[in-house]
Amino acid sequence: MDERVREHAAVLVDWSARVEAGDDVVCSVGPDAHELAVAVAEKLGERGANLLATYGSGEITRAYLRAHDGEFDENPAHELALVENADVYLSLGGGRNTSATADVPGEQRRSYNNARSEIRETRLGTRWVSTVHPTRSLAQQANMAYEEYQAFAYDAILRDWEALADEMARLKELLDDGSEVRLVSNDTDLTMQIEGRTAVNSAASVAYDSHNLPSGEVFTAPYATEGEVTFDVPMTLRGESVRNVRLEFADGEVVGYDAEAGEDVIGEILETDEGARRLGELGLGMNRGIDRYTDNILFDEKMGDTVHLALGRAYDACLPDGESGNESAVHVDLITDVSEDSRLEIDGEVVQRNGTFRFEDGFEA
Amino acid sequence: MDERVREHAAVLVDWSARVEAGDDVVCSVGPDAHELAVAVAEKLGERGANLLATYGSGEITRAYLRAHDGEFDENPAHELALVENADVYLSLGGGRNTSATADVPGEQRRSYNNARSEIRETRLGTRWVSTVHPTRSLAQQANMAYEEYQAFAYDAILRDWEALADEMARLKELLDDGSEVRLVSNDTDLTMQIEGRTAVNSAASVAYDSHNLPSGEVFTAPYATEGEVTFDVPMTLRGESVRNVRLEFADGEVVGYDAEAGEDVIGEILETDEGARRLGELGLGMNRGIDRYTDNILFDEKMGDTVHLALGRAYDACLPDGESGNESAVHVDLITDVSEDSRLEIDGEVVQRNGTFRFEDGFEA
Structure with missing residues (x-):
């Protein structure tokens, strides 16, 4: 086994999920994540945790959903009982075809997801972490050779997370102390309020309210957004290519949009519910192990020199205790490149220019 | 997809497990059973059942067990809750290496299994069915080419089960009405009592107390065994080749044994507990779709022209209500070929000679 697979498993189990003896x-x-699963099983055995492996296959989901009449039972008891009794939920993604569910009707998918909200909420209450095993199909989606993609993925995953957490804490402090964020870039001039909101130092560990591996971003939950933003990082959304989405905000809501490609997908997302027209997240990528876009949100949104905004649901960790922020059935991240002709201001003070933060070398105020 | 995979899934879901809408x-x-799982998912979707897929990998089990210190938690809550809330449990076997767990120490395996008895018992309380997807590793174990093995496996699995159940009912009746069974064959003259025991018409369906696909045997729980028996069908037990095991019984217990190969494995099994020295099962193979030995008990013991006996645990279905039969942590089947120079008598009357039953064409009393 490639030693990097074992290192990935160790980071996941120890740093990310903080697994201890007796954890279920x-x-x-x-x-195609079998090899990572074997390495994770070894780690879980060493820690004295209790392992139950489930099988996450897009082809199985597709076959099931296409055959079903669409009247799904609410939160099936066996699966609900499983997650209710789980301490930790590790998702090891990696299939053979990233388009495995491409021909499942959207309505069927939505009905299925809607019928499983309690299972989903319960899972989000565990120490959950999502990661991926670098597979050939992910390499293909990234337009990369397999070994090239492996090197890319492990550069992003096998960071010095403790050091990165310390660095990200400096940005978190700036955001926590601030009231208003302004992002100015090509075709972008956007103002958001963040007063009273708490930024998450997303250091790829449940100890930091961070549930992705890789992570490496600081995010908060903005409101009262005004202005215009263009997302120039290309991506695939719901199976469709999306390019240069432009959103116009007034009073916190999207009041206009267009896109060079995928405009219909954006329209569909905005129509989901009221919350889908407001922002749920402002995130700043700080993982400098990620040096290119690979059309995979798990990596792209963490990349240094990028800022992302999500339409839809806000994360509880950013909100005052007991308060609910923007609610929506969706959370769709869109990314903009800030490496050139860009600045991010907090309360009028520039904290990032052309991708470089004020606490980094080379920053020009 | 090979149409036989879809037919296999249909037999499993409808005939074997009797899945209905709302079943968990x-x-x-x-x-390597992915393709069968996709076909099963489609069937479960059509039926409106709720699917949770788990991943049964020998390599994951091996990694976990070898890394663990051996002090296993009893019946982990998440897995117990899952099976407690399941109506149906389908095991789709099929790995890439039938020896995937060969280097797991036996003691580690036993500790793990002992810590999970409640999970196991609960699973056996569901409508459970075990089957296998014909894989390359199973073909290799059978010394067969892949396509040859597929044809073999589907011949065994895709039977007219209803017709076979009717035929097997005739043997069940003979056994249910009988008191004493005598098996006479080369190096074999064995007498067993079956008075008060109920034979199972194992027609590959939970509706018949039958939990294997393929099945095609009639079995009961004998006692007070006397005499000698030689098992001439070769097999692999606990990773070791076993050939021509000879057992000698007195007062229902094994009082002597030897083997041409694997004698140590037989000795180890007999030492498990008291029940391991008594028989838990007498089974008569009646699946004439199985025409050769493939070193896989799921198939071998169902083959026409064979009789098998199991050391260890008896099945509840064979026993009067509330009565417990032979108890043991093991249930190890051993098989003898009865196609030549053999006869099986019930209360002195020959019911099978050289593999042919009295209700079949060509029977010679």
């Missing part, structure tokens, strides 16, 4: 762990294994 | 189904998927 569910490990969802993608069809 | 756990489907354990072997790493």
Whole structure:
């Protein structure tokens, strides 16, 4: 086994999920994530945790959803009981085809997801972490050779997370102390309020309210957004290519939009519910192990020199205790490149210019 | 997809497990049983059942068990809750290496299994069915080419089960009405009592107390065994080749044994507990779709022209209500070929000679 697979498993189990003896762990294994699952099983055995492996296959989901009449039972008891009794939920993504569910009707998918909200909420109440095993299909989606993609993925995953957490804490402090954020870039001039909101130092560990591996971003939950923003990082959304989405905000809501490609997908997302027209997240990528876009949100939104905004649901960790922020059935991240002709201001003070933060070398106020 | 895979799934879901709308189904998927799992998912979707797929990988089990210190938690809550809330448990076997757990120390395996008895018992209380997807590793174990093995496996699985159940009912009646069974064959003259025991018409369906697909045997729980028996069908037990095991019984217990190969494994099994020295099962193979030995007990013991006996645990279905039969931590089947120079008598009357039953064409009393 490639030693990097074992290192990935160790980071996931120890740093990310903080697994301890006696933890009941569910490990969802993608069809091509087998090798990572073997390494994770070894780690869980060493820690004295209890492992149940589930099988996360897009082809199985597709076959099931296409055959079903669409009247799904609410939160099936066996799966609900499983997650209710789990301490940790590790998702090891990695299939053979990132488009495995491409021909499942959207309505069928939505009905299925709507019928499983309690299972989903319960899972989000565990120490959950999502990661991926670098597979050939992910390499293909990234337009990369397999070994090239492996090197890319492990550069992003095998960071010195403790050091990065310290660095990100400096940005978190700036955001927590601030009231208003302004992002100015090509075709972008956007103002958001963040007073009273708490930024998350997303250091790829449940100890930091961070549930992705890789992570490496600081995010908060903005409101009262005004102005215009263009997202120039290309991506695939719901199976469709999306390019240069432009959103116009007034009173916190999207009041206009267009896109060079995928405009219909954006329209569909905005129509989901009221919350889908407001922002749920402002995130700043700080993982400098990620040096290119790979059309995979798990990596792209963490990349240094990028800022992302999400339409839809806000994360509880950013909100005052007991307060609910923007609610929506969706959370769709869109990314903009800030490496050139860009600045981010907090309360009128520039904290990032052309991708470089004020606490980094080379920053020009 | 090979149409036989879809037919296999249909037999499993409809005939074997009797799945209905609203059933909570756990489907354990072997790493190479993916295609069968997709076909089963489609069937479960059509039926309106609720699917949770688990991942049954020998390599994951091996990694976990070898890394663990051996002090296993009893019946982890998440897995117990899952099976407690399941109506149906389908095991789709099929890995890439039938020896995937060969280097797991036996003691580690036993500790793990002992710590999970409640999970196991609960699973056996569901409508459970074990089957296998014909994989390359199973073909290799059978010394067969892949396509040859597929044809073999589907011949065994895709039977007219209803017709076979009718035929097997005739043997069940003979056994249910009988008191004493005598098996006479080369190096074999064995007498067993079956008075008060109920034979199972194992027609590959939970509706018949039958939990294997393929099945095709009639079995009961004998006692007070006397005499000698030689098992001439070769097999692999606990990773070791076993050939021509000879057992000598007195007062229902094994009082002597030897073997041409694997004598140490037999000795180890007999030492497990008291029940391991008594028989838990007498089974008569009646699946004439199985025409050769493939070193896989799921198939071998069902083959026409064979009789098998199991050391260890008896099945409740054979016993009067509330009565417990032979108890043991093991249930190890051993098989003898009865196609030549053999006869099986019930209360002195020959019911099978050289493999042919009295209700079949060509029977010679």
